[in-house]
Amino acid sequence: MNKRLASVLALLMLSPMVMNVEAESEEIHIVDEIFIYNSGSFYYSLECEITSCTGMELEIIDGNTSIFIEDLHEVTWSGYLNSGSTVTAKIDLEHSNHYSSSRLGGWLLSSTESLDQPNSVPSPGSDVELPILMPLLHNCFLWNCNDDQINSSIVIFVGGLDSTSDKDAIMIEGGAGDVVLLNRFVAPEGANLEIWSRNSLENKLITQYNPADSINKLIDYPQDGQLWFRITPEVGVNYSTYMFGISRDSNIDEAPGGGELSNPWNHGEPLSLNDYTKFRSSISSFDKEGDAVLLDIGEEYSFSITPEFISGISYYQIIFHLEDGSEVIEYISAEPITTEFTTPVETVAIEVRITSDEVAVWSFIIDPIQPPDAGDFADAQEELPIPSDTVNGNTQLLPNEVYSGHLHSNDNVDIYQIIITDENGSRIFIDGGTLSRVNYQIQALDQITGAIVNTTDGSTIIIPNGLHAIRIERQGDQGTIIDYSFEIGYLGPHEPPEPGIYTDFSYLFTDFYILIGFVLLSPILLVLFWNRRYIFFGENLPVQIEKHERKRLQRLRERLSLALASDSIDEGAIESALHQLGDSPWKSIISEWGEPILRHMTEQVEICIWRIREGTASLLLGIRIGDKDWNLAAMRVHAPEGTLVSISDVSPSRLFQNDEIFLDKMKAHSQLFLRITLDGNPSSLGFQLSGLVDEQPLAAVPNRAIDWDASIE
Numbered sequence: 001m002n003k004r005l006a007s008v009l010a011l012l013m014l015s016p017m018v019m020n021v022e023a024e025s026e027e028i029h030i031v032d033e034i035f036i037y038n039s040g041s042f043y044y045s046l047e048c049e050i051t052s053c054t055g056m057e058l059e060i061i062d063g064n065t066s067i068f069i070e071d072l073h074e075v076t077w078s079g080y081l082n083s084g085s086t087v088t089a090k091i092d093l094e095h096s097n098h099y100s101s102s103r104l105g106g107w108l109l110s111s112t113e114s115l116d117q118p119n120s121v122p123s124p125g126s127d128v129e130l131p132i133l134m135p136l137l138h139n140c141f142l143w144n145c146n147d148d149q150i151n152s153s154i155v156i157f158v159g160g161l162d163s164t165s166d167k168d169a170i171m172i173e174g175g176a177g178d179v180v181l182l183n184r185f186v187a188p189e190g191a192n193l194e195i196w197s198r199n200s201l202e203n204k205l206i207t208q209y210n211p212a213d214s215i216n217k218l219i220d221y222p223q224d225g226q227l228w229f230r231i232t233p234e235v236g237v238n239y240s241t242y243m244f245g246i247s248r249d250s251n252i253d254e255a256p257g258g259g260e261l262s263n264p265w266n267h268g269e270p271l272s273l274n275d276y277t278k279f280r281s282s283i284s285s286f287d288k289e290g291d292a293v294l295l296d297i298g299e300e301y302s303f304s305i306t307p308e309f310i311s312g313i314s315y316y317q318i319i320f321h322l323e324d325g326s327e328v329i330e331y332i333s334a335e336p337i338t339t340e341f342t343t344p345v346e347t348v349a350i351e352v353r354i355t356s357d358e359v360a361v362w363s364f365i366i367d368p369i370q371p372p373d374a375g376d377f378a379d380a381q382e383e384l385p386i387p388s389d390t391v392n393g394n395t396q397l398l399p400n401e402v403y404s405g406h407l408h409s410n411d412n413v414d415i416y417q418i419i420i421t422d423e424n425g426s427r428i429f430i431d432g433g434t435l436s437r438v439n440y441q442i443q444a445l446d447q448i449t450g451a452i453v454n455t456t457d458g459s460t461i462i463i464p465n466g467l468h469a470i471r472i473e474r475q476g477d478q479g480t481i482i483d484y485s486f487e488i489g490y491l492g493p494h495e496p497p498e499p500g501i502y503t504d505f506s507y508l509f510t511d512f513y514i515l516i517g518f519v520l521l522s523p524i525l526l527v528l529f530w531n532r533r534y535i536f537f538g539e540n541l542p543v544q545i546e547k548h549e550r551k552r553l554q555r556l557r558e559r560l561s562l563a564l565a566s567d568s569i570d571e572g573a574i575e576s577a578l579h580q581l582g583d584s585p586w587k588s589i590i591s592e593w594g595e596p597i598l599r600h601m602t603e604q605v606e607i608c609i610w611r612i613r614e615g616t617a618s619l620l621l622g623i624r625i626g627d628k629d630w631n632l633a634a635m636r637v638h639a640p641e642g643t644l645v646s647i648s649d650v651s652p653s654r655l656f657q658n659d660e661i662f663l664d665k666m667k668a669h670s671q672l673f674l675r676i677t678l679d680g681n682p683s684s685l686g687f688q689l690s691g692l693v694d695e696q697p698l699a700a701v702p703n704r705a706i707d708w709d710a711s712i713e
Contacts, residue, residue: 040112041160190234312360
């Protein structure tokens with residue numbers, strides 16, 4: 001057909017609507033600016049969604065030909081455009097939210113009618129060379145088919161009928177057993193789609209569709225011939241642009257490794273859910289056996305299956321294959337309803353079989369309800385394996401790997417098989433983390449009987465070559481699901497020591513051992529003699545205070561008293577004295593300063609309180625830490641009786657608020673002295689030290705309070 005003539009005819013038909021292009025208003029909204037990459041048929045429509053829309057225009061430039069259309073309700077054009085043409089649609093800005101537009105053609109990745117197609121399907125047996133439209137195959141086969149992959153395989157074809165007598169016949173390439181999916185057929189100006197089969201004996205009309213009922217139609221590829229699409233125009237339509245999208249499921253690429261998917265499964269090992277969870281394929285109406293998928297799911301494992309209805313009627317059958325060769329059969333609906341299963345004991349695989357009475361596309365999703373045990377979609381065994389037993393479907397763990405699993409609510413023990421390949425054995429251990437809720441055991445087994453010959457609690461063990469076991473047992477939390485993760489640490493192969501000849505000569509040194517032992521122990525005998533009264537008779541050791549130390553402590557007490565009695569308190573002098581006091585021996589301070597008015601001793605801390613000067617509201621607080629650090633420590637001063645008490649000052653400077661002082665971290669065996677000034681008039685005072693010791697909360701509370709009204713003795 002002459003496409004340029006068709007464009008001119010279309011232009012003449014629309015001449016009442018064409019006018020000279022006027023100057024554009026500044027308030028114009030550009031709806032579309034389209035560049036035509038490939039020559040072919042094109043359709044565009046811009047429609048007002050309210051009573052009327054001003055400024056609605058369509059401008060088409062094809063080489064030296066310009067077409068301008070405007071209307072208040074709808075602007076539409078259909079015809080043939082050459083490569084390099086442009087199409088621009090506009091509307092006034094005030095109506096930019098009240099329109100809808102549609103187009104056919106002009107897409108970069110679509111196929112177009114480059115040559116006029118024959119009006120009818122060629123006669124049976126005739127040898128003609130014709131353009132062939134071959135749908136791309138899906139980018140996925142059987143597993144992991146998502147919408148993006150399927151949509152990317154759809155071929156879009158755009159063509160045109162330039163008169164009421166023009167028809168297009170197009171051959172679709174494929175083979176027997178293929179399923180062609182007609183995504184949709186669109187012809188805004190009116191056309192019908194006929195589906196034909198052609199072989200050496202006859203041409204046969206299979207069915208026909210109009211645009212309204214052409215969405216997602218499945219078509220069997222003929223068993224012994226070709227598949228043809230034929231597009232015919234509606235009566236009275238001078239030019240009709242049409243578009244259809246198709247894809248094809250190939251029968252020869254359906255199964256893993258190629259070929260048609262069989263029922264029952266005969267394509268080798270089961271498919272793992274670690275790799276695939278969604279499965280999709282098609283069944284031709286000529287395929288009476290249907291399809292099957294074999295999945296690697298073991299015993300006592302919970303999962304769900306959800307069919308996804310796409311097109312056609314499918315029937316689903318679930319086969320549980322048991323270890324003894326028997327089968328357990330379940331049936332599920334083809335409706336998109338989720339069904340949950342728990343596999344029987346001794347299940348080694350499950351098979352999903354799909355059949356249909358008509359051409360159909362089937363799809364289903366497998367969702368594991370419980371996580372896999374060490375990568376196996378099956379519950380771990382609960383009995384020790386027998387290494388000599390050749391029937392063994394469980395995963396064999398390897399050293400130097402990380403594994404995870406779980407104990408379900410009715411499961412207390414999981415046992416895994418571990419294979420040791422080093423000739424002389426391996427040195428291995430289990431790292432289960434610090435907060436594990438399960439116990440781990442490595443069990444070395446006799447390779448004939450399966451009896452346990454050695455075991456550890458996960459610590460390092462030398463385990464011989466062969467098949468052995470790892471036992472995991474819950475510590476508590478009965479009736480709950482426990483997730484665990486562990487690493488099998490590998491310290492290398494075991495290297496047995498080379499045998500040697502040794503002679504025991506220790507008897508030659510017996511006298512020397514006795515003599516040197518007496519010499520080394522003699523100093524302690526002298527020490528025991530000197531301290532016999534304190535060691536054997538329980539007398540207390542006197543506190544030895546050197547003369548210069550006693551004088552230094554007396555000066556410190558005088559400095560503190562003078563500093564506190566002065567009208568202007570010298571904070572620097574007080575802090576210096578308190579720091580020096582903290583560096584002095586604790587027992588010396590107790591001896592020189594006298595008995596504190598409050599003393600509290602525990603294994604972790606000793607607290608002493610002195611009232612420095614009568615008539616003042618100041619206290620001296622001494623704290624000696626035991627053999628463990630205190631973190632986030634704080635001292636609280638409270639009044640069990642009388643008015644409320646609060647802290648007004650602390651030296652050396654510390655954070656305080658109301659009746660609490662924040663001491664932060666206090667290291668083991670350290671000493672701290674603080675001068676505390678109080679507000680209030682309590683009749684008695686109580687103290688409380690709190691903090692974290694070994695990450696556990698701990699509090700030191702003296703069992704009596706200070707009588708604040710009593711005079712200093």
